[in-house]
């Protein structure tokens with residue numbers, strides 16, 4: 001008999017075992033492997049005649065082409081049977097062209113896998129093996145039946161006794177097996193079991209309740225969801241329709257929320273640490289014990305070291321307006337005058353935009369539907385296919401209708417792949433590209449003169465002696481601020497004029513002397529300023545050919561052109577300058593304030609909620625202090641800020657996994673934790689941050705509370721109603737805050753009879769909202785109400801005016817202020833920042849001597865199946881993206897002798913991350929990426945966030961995650 005062998009690379013234990021047993025019965029030796037490295041090894045080592053590899057490709061790697069090619073090179077007679085998660089003809093075709101002999105959909109494996117095996121072996125003329133397999137065909141069916149029967153036995157009664165289809169069973173058991181490593185155990189309890197049966201029993205449909213809900217993660221899609229509830233259990237989440245169907249949708253993360261709700265690792269009770277911090281040793285304590293201890297320690301520490309010694313950190317893990325980061329938490333921090341940490345994750349883009357169009361760091365994007373009117377969309381440093389799938393759908397629709405899509409990115413992302421044109425760029429050089437584009441636009445007279453004259457500050461006059469904009473008060477004293485008009489040059493009259501006096505025509509270029517004061521127009525100042533940013537220089541910095549930059553400019557100015565951006569470029573120390581330059585470029589060319597132009601990627605509405613009613617307790621805000629997260633570790637380490645004493649001794653963290661999401665993670669171990677006397681974390685899972693707490697409190701999850709949400713990236717306000725009771729001993733965030741407040745003697749500000757519905761009513765108690773027709777009763781009835789724009793006229797930022805003091809787009813920032821002023825040294829910086837200039841990235845730049853030691857720029861891409869660290873342990877998604885990987889270009893890998901599947905160490909002076917490597921043709925040479933969001937325990941050693949650099953630009957005060965150099969070596 002021939003000695004045949006086969007390799008089975010399937011992560012799902014149950015399916016892998018079934019296949020192994022089939023082969024065993026057919027006397028085909030079977031090697032089960034768990035990783036691509038093991039697969040490579042097995043292909044090389046096989047002593048017997050290796051005939052077949054069965055590989056669940058997408059659970060291991062997307063770079064199957066390399067794997068297939070390598071396997072076949074080592075063993076030319078090999079056949080490959082590929083398992084995939086979804087029925088998609090495109091995948092099937094891709095896999096077949098990559099070398100697969102057959103493709104089987106995993107969910108259909110019970111029906112498809114066996115015939116496919118037989119066909120492959122028959123094709124190889126291994127008829128003996130086929131005969132033996134056929135002999136054992138019955139065993140295949142029996143194995144499946146056995147498993148179904150076992151699961152059915154576990155079910156209790158009623159709904160749960162309904163028959164499972166094989167398809168559902170395979171799906172559910174695969175998830176279960178992946179999560180637990182056991183075949184029959186089902187850790188999900190009734191909730192998961194109900195999910196399994198949800199779509200199978202029509203008899204139950206009538207009993208199902210649909211509850212208006214929301215995905216409240218920090219994903220800027222804010223999908224509206226239906227929570228399907230049966231017998232008090234959440235059984236399913238599905239997309240709920242928005243009035244404007246363009247926005248309806250949800251991703252796999254939204255569909256997997258039942259698994260997050262009933263996660264077996266959810267924090268179920270208040271916990272007190274009994275081992276060392278991080279040792280993961282806990283005792284369960286009562287709520288009363290927990291709240292008493294927290295409140296007493298907070299009061300003691302504040303009494304001993306001052307109010308600021310207690311720091312509250314709230315992240316973006318919950319966007320509820322009552323329970324989340326914009327909610328009642330702020331009422332407590334305002335009552336006790338503590339330190340409140342200022343979010344520094346993604347502030348540079350908005351900060352730069354604010355300099356030009358005003359409106360704070362959030363109000364810069366258009367309603368996404370306006371993309372449908374764009375002639376060209378430039379996706380600049382963003383990957384909406386992964387990070388904003390609903391926006392991508394609209395963008396794709398625009399593309400189908402003829403809009404040209406160009407992507408600029410150092411990574412050939414999924415978005416780049418689907419664009420009409422991809423322009424690779426050196427990381428951190430985007431600012432140089434924008435400045436050179438401005439110069440070329442100005443030199444070639446490609447500006448929109450009418451727009452520039454009427455809607456920008458281009459005609460304003462700037463004093464050469466002090467850089468201030470010339471005003472009436474320069475010549476007349478005691479002018480009230482509202483009458484202090486700007487001077488311009490009336491070119492018709494050839495004399496200076498005050499803007500309000502309505503000069504016939506304003507000059508945008510020129511230098512003048514007015515009453516002895518030398519001035520030049522903002523336009524001239526800007527034009528002269530950008531002269532050093534030539535196309536040749538930009539080409540050298542960005543590695544984009546000069547002609548390509550010219551083409552890009554041509555496409556941009558023949559608009560309407562929209563720039564789709566988000567936080568890719570935000571993550572360099574020069575991110576705010578890029579953003580200011582990009583908004584100026586839009587203002588020079590009239591590509592803003594009109595349909596199809598401007599910017600999108602983050603659309604936030606300015607809704608006049610009654611935040612004062614929510615946040616203010618006693619008629620005045622307490623004397624709290626805002627401390628940027630970027631400065632926190634230094635302040636705790638030194639117990640001082642910018643040389644002044646600043647003792648910080650206690651911390652309360654909620655809706656945030658800060659240890660994982662702030663840059664330079666090791667500072668937690670060296671500088672923060674050793675100096676904190678007391679650390680409290682509120683969450684639903686034992687995240688990296690929660691593991692290092694002294695007390696952990698279990699928060700109720702999104703479906704267990706009532707809340708109100710304003711959508712990002714669509715124009716709605718919507719109700720999220722409680723779908724199920726809080727699970728285990730968890731409590732809603734607002735209730736936890738109120739309990740602490742009561743024990744701290746602030747009960748009068750948190751009345752016991754007020755629940756989350758009452759706080760929603762407080763938020764909606766606003767005359768401005770009433771004028772807009774937005775009331776609690778209407779929201780309860782309709783669940784979702786448009787807050788801005790209309791279906792016919794989607795909201796366009798700056799259509800009527802910009803949120804600047806003049807209502808115009810500012811091409812010159814007379815008095816640039818830092819985003820957060822914490823006393824930093826700004827000597828010599830303020831004047832420089834009046835106009836955008838090329839400032840190289842702080843670390844990740846070729847001129848940095850550190851580059852010789854660490855030649856790779858480390859980027860943490862937005863992951864498809866995680867939003868920051870949320871969903872990091874959801875089995876359904878781990879099936880698709882099971883473990884951290886570092887993506888490295890072919891060239892960089894070859895230099896270091898690295899192959900896909902090798903264990904490698906990514907390192908720099910700050911830390912390391914030990915992971916499997918994936919040689920990846922989408923990554924530019926000189927760049928390396930670990931998609932973000934994994935927890936420390938999920939790495940072989942270290943963590944991706946150990947590598948990053950907490951140094952921030954003193955004006956933008958923002959983590960510059962991608963401004964980071966590393967190297968990588970094989971372990």
Ligand code: SF4
Pocket residue numbers: 215216217219220221222223249250251252253254255388389390867
């Ligand atoms: S993660 Fe984002 S895209 Fe997915 S359901 Fe939630 S809001 Fe929607």
